[in-house]
Amino acid sequence: MSSVAVVASVAVLLVASVIICPSNGITGDILAAICSQTQNQETCEAILESDPRTGSADLPLLSLVSLELLSKQADKNHNSFVQFRENSTDLDLKRSFGNCVTGYNDMQGKIKVALRLSQKRQYKRINELGQLIKLAYGCENGLPSNSPTSGITETMLLTSQTAVYVNQFLITSFG
Numbered sequence: 001m002s003s004v005a006v007v008a009s010v011a012v013l014l015v016a017s018v019i020i021c022p023s024n025g026i027t028g029d030i031l032a033a034i035c036s037q038t039q040n041q042e043t044c045e046a047i048l049e050s051d052p053r054t055g056s057a058d059l060p061l062l063s064l065v066s067l068e069l070l071s072k073q074a075d076k077n078h079n080s081f082v083q084f085r086e087n088s089t090d091l092d093l094k095r096s097f098g099n100c101v102t103g104y105n106d107m108q109g110k111i112k113v114a115l116r117l118s119q120k121r122q123y124k125r126i127n128e129l130g131q132l133i134k135l136a137y138g139c140e141n142g143l144p145s146n147s148p149t150s151g152i153t154e155t156m157l158l159t160s161q162t163a164v165y166v167n168q169f170l171i172t173s174f175g
Ligand SMILES: *[C@@H]1O[C@H](CO)[C@@H](O)[C@H](O)[C@H]1NC(C)=O
Pocket: 080, 083, 084, 087
């Protein structure tokens, strides 16, 4: 083989390997395209990068990662609201925290459905994630404005948005 042919075939192989098996998985450009749509791009990227799989994930795995992170956050918040309900002596407050617990139960159910659809790669059918944002707001809006829960609610909202836009990106990529 001439050296020109060797160089040419190496170049073809390189291009092919980049197209067929992108070794870096999700690129910074893709993360930016997804996360720039959320309220807080940096937080969205930090959420996704908190899972070590993101660095080498393809888009279907990124969908699963985003939903598993969302599931963990919902479980955490659910447990916190259960504690807040148990700890509060004020009856109105107890009831409001109880509404949050119910809301988070609801969210956990919707996330389970979304996870199953993501596993089946039926991204178009994942359409209830937006309701998580409503439920998380609804919970916090029923609480006093100085509620110590505003931080965990904010985290839940941003984690939900992150999952919404990851899965939106999959729909536009895969239909
Ligand atoms: C509820 O009370 C327990 C026991 O005092 C405490 O350990 C926990 O941190 C409290 N939880 C919340 C969310 O206030």
